[in-house]
Amino acid sequence: MTTAPKPGTTPPRGATILGEETRGDFETKHMRINVGPQHPSTHGVLRLVVDLDGEEIAALSPRIGYLHTGFEKTMEHRTYQQGVTYSNRMDYLHAFGHDLAYVLSVEKLMDAKVPERAQRIRVILTELNRIASHLVFFGTGLLDMGALTPFFYGMRERERILDIFEMVTGVRMNYGYFRVGGLSKDLPDGFEAAVREFLNDMPKAIEQYNKLFEKNDIWVSRTKGVGVVSRETALEVGLTGPSARASGLNLDFRKAQPYSGYEDYTFDTITFEEGDAYQRFRIRMLEMEQSLNIVRQALDRLEPGPVKDPDRRISLPPREELESSMEAVIFHFKLVTEGFHPPRGEVYVPTESARGELGYYLVSDGGSMPYRVKARVPSLINLQALEPTCVGGLFADMVVNIATLDPVMGDVDK
Amino acid sequence: MSALKDAAVAHLETLGGQTSESFGQTHVTLPAAQIREAITYLRKAGYEQLSDIFGIDYQGDPEHQGARFHVVYNLYAINEGERLMLRVAVQDGESIPSITPQWTAAGFMEREVYDMFGIEFDGHPDLRKLITPEDLDGFPLRKDFPIGESPTLFGDGRFLDPATFRAGMLGQDQGRTGWVGGARKGVTSEQTEPASDTGGDA
Numbered sequence: 001m002t003t004a005p006k007p008g009t010t011p012p013r014g015a016t017i018l019g020e021e022t023r024g025d026f027e028t029k030h031m032r033i034n035v036g037p038q039h040p041s042t043h044g045v046l047r048l049v050v051d052l053d054g055e056e057i058a059a060l061s062p063r064i065g066y067l068h069t070g071f072e073k074t075m076e077h078r079t080y081q082q083g084v085t086y087s088n089r090m091d092y093l094h095a096f097g098h099d100l101a102y103v104l105s106v107e108k109l110m111d112a113k114v115p116e117r118a119q120r121i122r123v124i125l126t127e128l129n130r131i132a133s134h135l136v137f138f139g140t141g142l143l144d145m146g147a148l149t150p151f152f153y154g155m156r157e158r159e160r161i162l163d164i165f166e167m168v169t170g171v172r173m174n175y176g177y178f179r180v181g182g183l184s185k186d187l188p189d190g191f192e193a194a195v196r197e198f199l200n201d202m203p204k205a206i207e208q209y210n211k212l213f214e215k216n217d218i219w220v221s222r223t224k225g226v227g228v229v230s231r232e233t234a235l236e237v238g239l240t241g242p243s244a245r246a247s248g249l250n251l252d253f254r255k256a257q258p259y260s261g262y263e264d265y266t267f268d269t270i271t272f273e274e275g276d277a278y279q280r281f282r283i284r285m286l287e288m289e290q291s292l293n294i295v296r297q298a299l300d301r302l303e304p305g306p307v308k309d310p311d312r313r314i315s316l317p318p319r320e321e322l323e324s325s326m327e328a329v330i331f332h333f334k335l336v337t338e339g340f341h342p343p344r345g346e347v348y349v350p351t352e353s354a355r356g357e358l359g360y361y362l363v364s365d366g367g368s369m370p371y372r373v374k375a376r377v378p379s380l381i382n383l384q385a386l387e388p389t390c391v392g393g394l395f396a397d398m399v400v401n402i403a404t405l406d407p408v409m410g411d412v413d414k
Numbered sequence: 415m416s417a418l419k420d421a422a423v424a425h426l427e428t429l430g431g432q433t434s435e436s437f438g439q440t441h442v443t444l445p446a447a448q449i450r451e452a453i454t455y456l457r458k459a460g461y462e463q464l465s466d467i468f469g470i471d472y473q474g475d476p477e478h479q480g481a482r483f484h485v486v487y488n489l490y491a492i493n494e495g496e497r498l499m500l501r502v503a504v505q506d507g508e509s510i511p512s513i514t515p516q517w518t519a520a521g522f523m524e525r526e527v528y529d530m531f532g533i534e535f536d537g538h539p540d541l542r543k544l545i546t547p548e549d550l551d552g553f554p555l556r557k558d559f560p561i562g563e564s565p566t567l568f569g570d571g572r573f574l575d576p577a578t579f580r581a582g583m584l585g586q587d588q589g590r591t592g593w594v595g596g597a598r599k600g601v602t603s604e605q606t607e608p609a610s611d612t613g614g615d616a
Contacts, residue, residue: 065545073554108437235462238519249492251463256495344477345436348488348497350465357465361488365475372555376466376488384522413545 030058035398037066043140043402044409048386052395060390060398062383067413075373079339080106083370084176087360090375091411092173093136096122096129097353098375099178104259104349105360106180109342112314117305118182119261123298124195125168125177126260127291131202132161133354134284134291141281141403142213145222150212157205164194180340181309192299199296206288223278227389227401230275237384241356243405246283247275253352265297277397280404313340339368348376355379355406379411418460418494425459426452426500441486441499446510449502453487453513461489461498467523469531473557481505483533487513504533512538530555 030051037047045066051059071086078086087102088095100122107114114122139154162172167188169177177184213219229239234247244251252269254262267290272279308315316335317328342364350359356378363372382405389401423433423442429452431442444452465488472478481503489498502510512535514520524535525544532553535541543550552559 065543065547068545070554073559236518238464240463251492256492346439346441347437348439348499350490350497359465361466361468361486363470365477371475372470374466374468374470376468380522380526381466381519384519 037063040144043407046383046402046407046409046412048398050390050395050398055394055396057390057393057395057398060387062386064380064383064409064412067409069410069414071414072373072375076370079368080109080342080370081180081335081339083373084178084180087375088174088176089410090377090414091353091355091358091379091408093133093408094129094354095173095175096126096178097351097358099175100126100260101349101351101353101358101375102360103178103180104351105347105362106342108347108349109345109362109364110180110314110340112181112309112311114182114260114309115306116261117303118307120298120302121183121187121307122178122260123262123265124295124302125165125175127294127298128161128164128195128198130291130354131288132158134288135161137284137354137403137406138209141406142219144399144403145219147213147216147219150209153205153209153212157202160198160201164191164198167191167194179308179315181311181314183307186307192302195295195299199292199299202292203289206285210285220278222397222400223281223404224276226277226397227280227393227404228274228276229385229389233388234275234385237388238381239356239385241353241378241382242283242287243280243382243385244356245269245271246279248273251357253350253357257350259349259351262294264301265294267291267293277400277404284406341366341368350376353378355408355411356382375414377411377414379407379409380414383407383412416494416496418491419496419498422456422459422461422498425455439497439499441501443484443501443503446502446504446508449487449500450511450513450516452500454516456489456498456500457517460491460494461496462492463490464488464517464519464523465490465497467520467527469527469533469555471531471555471557481508483531485510485527485533506532509534509536511536512541514538529553532556 030053032049032051035048035050036042037045042048047063047066049061049063050057069089071090075083075086083102083106084099087098091098106112135154135158139151142150165175166172168191169175229243229247231248233239234244234249239247239249240251248271250269250271253259254267255269270283270286270290272283312331317325317331321328322332344364344366346361346363348359348361350357352358357376358378359376361372361374361376362370365371385405386401389405390398393401419440423431423440426442426444427433429444429448431444431448431452434441434443467485467487470484470486471482472484473482483504483506485502485504487500487502489500490496491498504510510533512520512524514524514535515537521538521540522544524538525540525542527533528535528541529543529545530553546554
């Protein structure tokens with residue numbers, strides 16, 4: 001069984017590769033193999049260079065950047081409002097989470113007042129997206145361990161969530177629905193009914209998922225005690241999100257520093273002590289139920305009202321005003337061509353994405369485009385936990401560790 | 415301001431730190447030489463999580479004074495819910511002591527700063543580029559890095575020239591990138607010419 005080495009005891013990367021060692025009468029050599037970047041169990045284009053001592057992993061080094069898109073640089077050359085186009089393309093599985101993190105930072109710069117209805121809708125969509133993201137985790141995670149069926153079950157419910165998103169935004173991914181100061185438009189008719197129907201069916205589906213794997217001997221023996229991350233190691237490598245909470249780190253920014261009205265909703269932050277793959281897996285299944293709770297509460301409190309900040313510095317004037325008001329035309333023209341100018345300063349608003357702490361650090365120089373955009377993406381930093389979880393363990397467990405750390409490569413490479 | 419933050423700021427000021435505020439967030443600017451000591455102190459004091467390390471290039475910002483680059487250390491105290499931004503100002507070519515030996519979490523973060531800004535970290539056990547290819551010349555997030563239609567230079571003289579690249583894609587040219595475009599699929603340059611309008615007589 002795997003034991004996590006203490007931080008600092010693993011050999012420095014690139015130092016003892018192919019080092020020879022004598023064991024009994026046999027001369028053994030480490031074998032270096034390359035995993036990925038195009039391998040189904042690496043969840044995208046993660047490439048790992050692994051040194052094997054028989055079946056055991058002696059050293060491991062992630063090589064990333066295959067999906068680097070230069071979003072941060074591009075966002076420096078677009079107006080603040082246009083940044084929404086890029087933010088959701090980073091973590092394509094929890095796109096609303098990225099959109100929300102970005103607009104929250106800009107709203108802090110602009111001191112925007114987001115109407116209550118817009119905040120509730122944001123929470124509903126972000127939490128539904130979190131469920132969809134965890135469903136992909138559930139499906140592909142078990143797929144990596146050899147279970148084919150759960151993938152289809154997970155995708156079945158995810159499809160319903162994507163249908164709801166398509167109804168609201170018109171697309172199934174890369175939504176770009178949030179705007180600085182609110183939303184691009186109000187919800188369509190039938191949204192509430194669709195979400196309520198989903199809320200009714202989902203608990204039964206989760207029950208079904210749990211039946212599929214929870215008592216499965218193979219799953220239990222492949223995850224229990226595998227890839228243990230202690231609370232200390234989690235802090236040492238900077239782990240956040242569900243993976244860190246499975247290691248006993250009580251850190252959830254929805255509770256610690258509430259945003260978008262998360263303080264109004266009752267939900268539990270689930271933590272476990274063991275920190276193994278088993279608990280990292282279960283915690284996401286339980287978090288789906290908490291997300292359903294939040295969606296239910298937000299939907300109950302959803303009341304008619306505006307979905308945009310009425311402030312003309314930020315939001316476009318309503319369409320009908322353009323026909324009668326010269327001033328509205330001027331505001332419209334200025335916002336579309338030039339955008340707004342936040343005051344000089346630097347902001348950072350942490351949020352809780354499906355993968356961990358996510359926040360956009362924005363530097364404003366007073367212009368209409370951000371001077372510097374830095375996305376603090378959880379997947380990249382969580383990937384540092386791969387070395388302590390895998391080294392000393394079996395090669396086959398590496399796949400389990402990648403799956404349960406749940407990286408999204410768009411979120412890693414940016 | 416909590417007691418933790420007050421104590422931390424007071425201690426950092428004895429190390430030569432200068433405190434500033436931006437949108438309610440406390441920033442402390444430190445001399446580069448003090449960063450290891452400051453991080454050791456803050457980690458013990460309760461700033462248990464290193465959220466991020468990133469660089470900012472202020473070249474071209476007329477209102478900015480001092481060194482060209484800032485490297486920001488984003489620290490979070492989990493129990494108190496307090497965040498502290500530690501900043502180090504460096505000139506082009508200067509390096510910063512690495513904190514990776516004392517805090518593993520900094521490993522990727524410092525590599526990313528090195529990759530994107532070319533700021534070196536002394537004592538980092540494995541200071542390689544993190545994201546961009548090994549043979550890319552220059553540091554993409556510097557303000558003087560060319561974007562858009564400018565050719566992107568690689569180490570061995572190879573470069574991506576947009577016009578040549580497009581010609582290669584259309585099969586009109588071999589392309590200096592080695593991308594053969596239409597020719598690879600057996601489409602000759604004659605075939606990629608726009609078909610002449612034969613009219614609607616038939």
